[in-house]
Amino acid sequence: MDWGRAKSVLIYSFLLLNLLLCYQLWGDLRDQAGASLDFTSLSAAAQQVMEEKEIRVLSVIPAATPELPNLSYRYSAEPDAPPVALEKPVDSRLIFTFSELTEALKGEIPDIGDYRFDSLESEAGRFVLHPLVQGKWPLFSVRLELIYNDQKIVAYRKPQIQLDPAGGQDEEKQKILPAAKALGSLIEKYLPAGSAVKESSLGYYGELFNSEAQVAAPMWRFMLEDGRTYYVNGISADIISPKTAE
Structure with missing residues (x-):
């Protein structure tokens, strides 16, 4: 050798x-x-409240501030409609490999590739996915639910939705409020003592009404460790907490 x-x-x-x-x-x-756990990006007032109320931020604070328009779309769904049973159940472990899941379900849900899996909104018995605007921003208020049992996806509940083909490109774009500023406002005004922010992400959100025509605004979503969710409007900075009286 x-x-x-x-x-x-x-x-x-x-x-x-x-x-x-x-x-x-x-x-x-x-x-x-594009993201940082450096809390110095928060205002001095927010940092002081964090310390006083023992609030923790467990997720990165995104630094990106894209320019986004409001979104118009058509939506209809029957809240109590029964799920559609799959002809052949799919192994639920595929949810962790989205490309495989898409391949396995595209025969029954052809546009499933236009959705994104949301692990934080998913719960026992159902996986939750949101449609994507411009292939990137999740529309948080609309859900595709995959029902599973005994580790098999056995049915789904899919909304009837038609997004603006241009993804809101015809609407006026505005620069989005920085995540640090949105989170700082939330910390100072709303978060209770001992809160832990588990996730910070940008997408679209709008309350669903009994009308096919809907409008959603760019929103920062902040999810807490206890399951509570807050949305901060990326333009007006208004704060919404859908499951509470706030």
């Missing part, structure tokens, strides 16, 4: 491995550049 040559191959292999690891680290840092 040519040990000198073998040694050279090992050295080059280790160099290549180090380069790959460095590239992966760079990619991870790049992905994290």
